[in-house]
Amino acid sequence: MPAAALCAHLASDELRELAIPEECVLEAFHGPALALPRCRDCGRPALLELVDASPERASRLYSLAGLEPRDAELFLRNTRHGSCDLARRARELQALLACAGPRERLLAIDPATRQVLRAAARPAGLLLPTGPWRERRLGAREARAFDGGAPET
Numbered sequence: 001m002p003a004a005a006l007c008a009h010l011a012s013d014e015l016r017e018l019a020i021p022e023e024c025v026l027e028a029f030h031g032p033a034l035a036l037p038r039c040r041d042c043g044r045p046a047l048l049e050l051v052d053a054s055p056e057r058a059s060r061l062y063s064l065a066g067l068e069p070r071d072a073e074l075f076l077r078n079t080r081h082g083s084c085d086l087a088r089r090a091r092e093l094q095a096l097l098a099c100a101g102p103r104e105r106l107l108a109i110d111p112a113t114r115q116v117l118r119a120a121a122r123p124a125g126l127l128l129p130t131g132p133w134r135e136r137r138l139g140a141r142e143a144r145a146f147d148g149g150a151p152e153t
């Protein structure tokens with residue numbers, strides 16, 4: 001089975017609007033940390049994951065990966081009813097993450113407006129941080145490259 005891919009709209013450098021309704025936010029850390037937004041043009045879902053939560057950054061950095069609609073729907077259906085079985089939810093979440101395609105894109109999102117400030121392909125070989133949301137940091141060099149050479153603040 002081919003890996004899930006993003007639709008052309010979400011994979012565009014011109015992406016500026018990404019609807020992140022509260023019901024698609026799976027985990028939060030001062031805003032969305034893991035979410036299943038849908039494309040405004042074609043409705044295809046994607047997996048949005050926080051990759052840099054540095055408080056000194058004006059924007060928050062996320063990765064974006066493709067997701068098959070049936071996988072997103074299955075997860076939402078299985079977890080919608082607020083099951084208090086945390087172990088089951090963790091299993092469902094692992095299954096969902098395993099279904100997602102490669103983290104193809106990096107997005108800088110304004111935390112106040114949720115506007116996409118910048119969208120770009122994930123640089124080849126760029127490792128994305130894992131672990132607790134609050135500890136996630138993209139390497140300074142990679143973050144600066146993604147920011148387009150913006151001066152350090």
Ligand SMILES: [Zn+2]
Pocket residue numbers: 007008009010039040041042043044
């Ligand atoms: Zn689309």
